[in-house]
Amino acid sequence: MPLPDDFSPAQHLLEMLLGTHNRTVQKTFIGVPDADLEHPLGGMKLACLLTPDDTVDMILLRMMLFWFEFKGNLPAPLYAIPTEDYQSKILYPYRPEVKLIFREDYSVFLAENKFQRAKAEISWRLINETSASMSQSKAHSIALRIKEVFAEGQGFIWERGITQVTYRDPPHGVRFSLFAASQAEAIRVIERVLEVAEITFNEELIGVSKNNKNYPLVPPTQEVYGKPTKGIRRRPITEVRFQRAELHIYGLRSPIILVDLRNSGDSLV
Incomplete structure (x- = not known):
């Protein structure tokens, strides 16, 4: 017409x-x-x-x-290594990786202090899959589970903090390390992730490292390269919200977006 x-x-x-x-x-x-x-x-x-x-x-x-x-979608400076080098040196080389990304909500406090939003990532390997065996239908199934567990409403929220909690289950491709407000909060998050991964939680695999060091809410200004510079927030105690989930497959240059609450329109579900 x-x-x-x-x-x-x-x-x-x-x-x-x-x-x-x-x-x-x-x-x-x-x-x-x-x-x-x-x-x-x-x-x-x-x-x-x-x-x-x-x-x-x-x-x-x-x-x-x-x-x-x-939304904070500007690319941030980062250190990186080639994908091939990273994939070949990890515990389970070349196995597909599912990554969950969480980010702090925008606030007036962050804007006034010119802080970057806190971020958290949790990932695990699909040790029973390879680049060849991974299919779109399998990826779609994982995406649906993530959507059900983490993407309800405005997205799953958990509290970051200074307590480091680890959960290591190498036979299942799991090596988590979370900075959470408490051990209980970290376990709450880990149990949800394992639910998506269809892995049974084992309390004996939990490790906790408490840090009594004081991390100020607003770091003091320090001199950097001859100029007064605002300090970087370390281990901020703040809430982070689920933002998106990615599937990284060796052989693909870009990750497959499984779920994306940014409404970018390119996710599987």
Whole structure:
């Protein structure tokens, strides 16, 4: 069917963005009223929502504010090694890896102190699978379990902290190390992960390392390279929320996104 004579690509694009982008913003700011600058997150929500009168520059700035500043999707500096080297030196080389990623919610406290949001990752190896045996149907089954256990509502939340809790079960491809607010909180998270992995929890495999060192909420400023620089948060006590799950398969350059609460549209479920 041909397009109508008065069809405007620019207007059509804006209408599509208004529908999809604003719907995502509304889902993210559940409970935050529209145009309420008294609410701690009201100003951020107002700034992220597109309006029919926005110019192209305003549209880009609002979307960049939401996805990069609020959602924290800017790439961070990191140390890395080639995938082939990493896969070949681990305990179970070349076995598919499932990774769960959790991230601290945006807050005024983080913005005012210019802190990066705390992050946590938990992963395990599918020791009974290989790159050749792994299939889309198997990945989809794992994704459904993750969605059921971790993606309900706005995502599963747990509290990070200074207590290091390990859970090692090498025959099942499991080597967890969590910094949690308590041993009980770490076990709560581990039990959920093992539920997804379909592995029986064994309390005897738990290890705990308590640290009595004081980690300040706001680290003091220190001199770095001749300039006063805000200190880095270490082992912050804060809540982290499930964000997405990835499946890494040796031979694929990019991970398969199993579940993604960022509404990116490219996950299996």
